[in-house]
Amino acid sequence: MASNPVKYTLEGRIATIHIDDGKRNALAPEVLRGLYAALDRAQSDRAAIIITGRESVFSAGFDLNVMKRGGVKAIRMLRSGYALTARVLAYPHPVIAACNGHSFAMGVFLMLSADYVIGSRGDFRISANEVAIGLTMPRVAAAMLEHRLDPAAFQRAVTLSEEFNPESALDAGFFDELVEPGDLAARAAALADKLQALDARAHTASKRRIRASLIRKIRLSLPLDLFDAVMMGLRGARPR
Secondary structure (H helix, E strand, C coil): CCCCCEEEEEECCEEEEEECCCCCCEECHHHHHHHHHHHHHHHHCCCEEEEECECEEEECEECHHHHHHCHHHHHHHHHHHHHHHHHHHCCCCCEEEEECEEEECHHHHHHCCCCEEEEECCCCCEECCCHHHCCCCCHHHHHHHHHHCCHHHHHHHHHCCCCECHHHHHHHCCCCEEECHHHHHHHHHHHHHHHCCCCHHHHHHHHHHHHHHHHHHHHHHHHHHHHHHHHCCCCCCCCC
């Protein structure tokens, strides 16, 4: 893994949080710690945020090596990742996710926590693939998918682990718009700059008002999802 897998840069009032572990941008414990630290720093800077990944991948989701080993470290990773969705949903300034390419599982749920999601065209896959690998869809994950996807796509994403290409992901609700890969960073920066004109107090109050029940659901579901993970041994055991 890269020595600093989460990089924070600030230009004016726009913070870019760049995830790059040199591989598939797995959300390992150290990556999650970096994301929380970057969010805290951005909030202190009163900045709008762009969350983005490395070339051709936004995030492949939780670190499967940590999950397979199980134990306290795995449980802490899951708790930190699931809680991150509520943290981003309630962030008091605009949040843009700039999806560079592939996004799976927890990478999808992080992406969908943003206020606006820009995808890039290409031979990429977007999937909440829990069922495909033998896991019952966590409650927090299902809540994040339902928050963004149209009903039919939500059903397919959860129960069938459907893989979406960028165009079908746009139609389903994963993305708000698509751009060419080379235009992604510039489009995200331009949008973040435009959103600076919003009334900050009204933006924060409005997003927290309409997301209050979702955030509460995430927080109530978290211990149940962690209990399920313990009972399944964090090894992808199929429910009986």
